[in-house]
Amino acid sequence: MIAINNLTFEIGSRALYDEANWHIKPGDKTGLIGANGTGKTTLLKLIVGDYSPTSGTISMAKDLKIGYLNQDLLSYQSNKSILHVAMEAFERQNQLHTEIEQLLKKLETDYSDDIIQKLSDKQTEFEALDGYSIEYRAHEILAGLGFSDNDQKRQLSEFSGGWRMRVMLARILLQAPDILLLDEPTNHLDLPSIKWLESYLQAFEGAIIIVSHDRYFLDRVVTSIVESKRGKLVQYAGNYSFYLEEKTLREEIQGNQFKNQQAKIKQEERLIERFRAKASKAKMVQSRIKALERMEKVDDVDDYNPSVNFRFKFSKQSGRHVVRLENVSKSYPGIPILDSTDAIIEKGDKIALIGANGKGKSTLLRIVAQADSGFTGECETGHNVTQTFFAQHQLEALHLDNEIIRELQLFAPKHTETELRSILGCFLFTGDDAFKKIRVLSGGEKSRVALAKALTADANFLVLDEPTNHLDIQSVNILIQALTQFEGTFIVVSHDRYLLDNVANKIWYIEDQKIKQYPGTYQEYEEWQAKRVVTAPAKAKETKSAKQEPKQAAPKKTDDKERQTKKLNKELEGIEQRIATVEQAMKDAELLMALESTYADKTKLDEASRHYETLKKELQVLQNQWENLAEEIMTLEA
Incomplete structure (x- = not known):
């Protein structure tokens, strides 16, 4: 299909590719990966002809149809409806439709055989190209990417960059190309749209090349990996995990x-x-x-997996309640977001706020971060809470003329230069990189600097809005390590499921304008949600059957479900408090056993060890009670 032979591409004196080879076969589904700056996007542009190789060849069939999604498509503007823009993919069908309309107009005054024959030919070709279903197909794909029926009638110019990128993706998918080249296709998609795209690409019969930092997405879509490394293209059979x-x-x-x-x-x-x-x-x-x-020299193995060894510290601990939301309501003209909802963020919570775009995730995050005052109800910050809010607009707040190290020194003056250099090293700024001017950095590099600033703040509560945008897989792994080591509290909005699954201990989602909570990891939430989807039709069927039998009286409610759920949540809260107390007591016991005065005295050590074992057993009992209560609450809320 496409043969890349001895490809060399130089930028100035640097060879981005040096005699690289890769043969792409029909039906290949490949993830193109590599650290930032290794030329992944450049390779896609070489394939489509935007760039020319310094030497070597990229050969392909002349009639090969390539669909290329890239970030440059954000600049596309149109005042037409997004349904119309998506249907521009059907170039020949649209041309035939116009010609048929013109012939039908002529037929009102000209009944000649020539006009009738031309009309018949055009209609036959239009039908052969499935022209009568193109609007339905465009509507179906736009709906899958999150556009409602009303949205599809709106002009493209009314939408933000992320939504316009979805329209461009829809148009490319509708072209049914022989090969899809997708550069970070999940960057502007929410979780439901990512899952829909996964299903679509799994069934896609052509070849696919995907540049992505979403390892879950790669695992579910690709069957091979090509790594761009040291100017070569190294191939692996299997998905990202393999x-x-x-x-x-x-x-x-x-x-x-x-x-x-x-x-x-x-x-x-x-x-x-x-x-x-x-x-x-x-x-x-x-x-x-x-x-x-x-002698053909063997290269040493590069360490592309740096670990975070920076201690994220804050000068004071927060109180038990970090943020309390009570009777909060928020709406935009004609769009209700939150309606008299309550929620509590407690010390030590690692919350993932998930859901489809437009449900109010970013709005809720701004309310929590005290960055949105246009709501009713109460949002109260707890005792000793110090907060840092990270969102993509923080990139604009970077001082472009500052060196990276200077930017951090001004923001976190309590840290030594050694400490700041250490955290910059964790975020892949090593050696003289720390002295680069911020204005010369790429979008991904600026995002890493902004994240480094957020994590060096003297804050015990982090509010993070899409922190993985513009980060490669390696940088996402670093962020996961940092958040895992962070001893404070945080709430994060992200579409990166690998990050969510590795850092969150609670899931928040907005349903019926209420904040709902699932007390577990993202993977556990997904399994629970899948069961809800399966059981919902069965419940609907039971309700329908009950309505069809009017002679049978509807069963009376013996319990007030809401009151019972509130009672159980209160019990759960009490157990969580006890767990926190026992865990702290265990930490104190561990410190006591580590003292020389304890382990040097057998009697003291035995007593401390017995106390520690008692606490350990009590913690196990409390955790079992917590799990049983949580299961009961989920059953009531289902």
């Missing part, structure tokens, strides 16, 4: 080969040095020198 396993194995082999080769080189160099001055050994020495020069 790639990680296979890469670890390959790097282990490569590392051993490198060590063995280095040992051999040192041995040869010692031998050469020993006999270099002896005339009788000159021939042997020259032979070994040439052999070393001809």
Whole structure:
């Protein structure tokens, strides 16, 4: 389908690709990955002809139809409806439709055989191209990408950049290309739209090349991985998870080969040095020198997985209640968002706020962050709470003329330069990178600087709105490590399911203008939600059957479900408080056992150990009680 042979592409004196090779076959579904700056987007532009190779070839069939989604499409403007813009994909069908309308107009005054024959030919071709269903197909794909019937009638110019990108994606999908090139297709999609796109691409019969930082998305769509690394394209069979396993194995082999080769080189160099001055050994020495020069060197394994070892500290601990929302209502003209809803964020909560776009996630986040005053009800911040709010507009607040290290020093003066250099290293700014001017950074690099600033703040409560936008997989992993180590409280909005599954211990979602809570991880929430979707039709069927039997009296409610749920939630809150107390007591017990005065005295150590074991058993009982109560609450709320 597409053959890339000995591709070299140079930017100035730097070779982004150096004799790289890759053959793309029909039906391939490949994830193109690599660190930022390794040329993933550049390669897509080389394939579509936007750039020309320095040397080498990219060959393909002349009639190959390529659909290319890239971030440049955000600049496309139109005052036509988005349904009309999406239907522009059907170029020939639209042309035929116009010609048929013109012929029908002529037919009102001209009944000649020539006009009738032309009309018949055009209508036959239009029908053969399935022209009568194009509006339905466009409507179906736009609906899958989150556009309501009313939205589809609105002008493209009325929508923000993210929504316009969805329209461009719809138009590309409707073209039914032989190969799709998708550059970060999930960047502007919410979770329901990402899941819809996954299903669509799984059923897509053509080839797909995807550049994405969403590893869950890659796992569900691609069947092979190509990594852009050191100017080469390294291929792996399997999805992203398989790639990680296979890469670890390959790097282990490569590392051993490198060590063995280095040992051999040192041995040869010692031998050469020993006999270099002896005339009788000159021939042997020259032979070994040439052999070393001809030796194909094995590269050492690059460490592309830096770990975060920075201690995120804050000067004071927050109180038990971090934020309390009571009777909060918020709406925009004609659009209700929240209606008399309550919620509490407690110390230590790691909350993922999820849901479809337009449900009010960012609005709720701004209310929590005290950045939106246009609501009714109460939003009360707790005792000793210090907050940092991260959103994409924080990138605009960066001082472009500052060096990166200077930007952090001005923001976090209590930290030493060594500490700040350490956290910058975690966010992939090593060595002299720390002295780069912010104005020369890419969007992803600026996002990493803004995140580094947020995490160096003296804040015990983080509010994070889409922190993974513009981050590559490596940077997302760093953010996960940082949030896992963060000992305070945070609430995060993100469409990156891998991040959510690894950092959240509670899930918030907005349903019927109310804040709902699931007390568990994202994966557990997904499983629970799947059960709700399955049981809902069955409940609807039971309700319908009950309505069809008017002679049977409707069963009376024996319990007030809402009152019972409130009671159980109160019990759950009490258990959570007890768990927190026991966990703190266990930490104190661990510190006591670590003291020299304790472990040097057998009696004291035995007593401390017994106390610790008692606490451990009590914690297990409390956790079991918590799980049972949580299950009961979920059953009532289902």
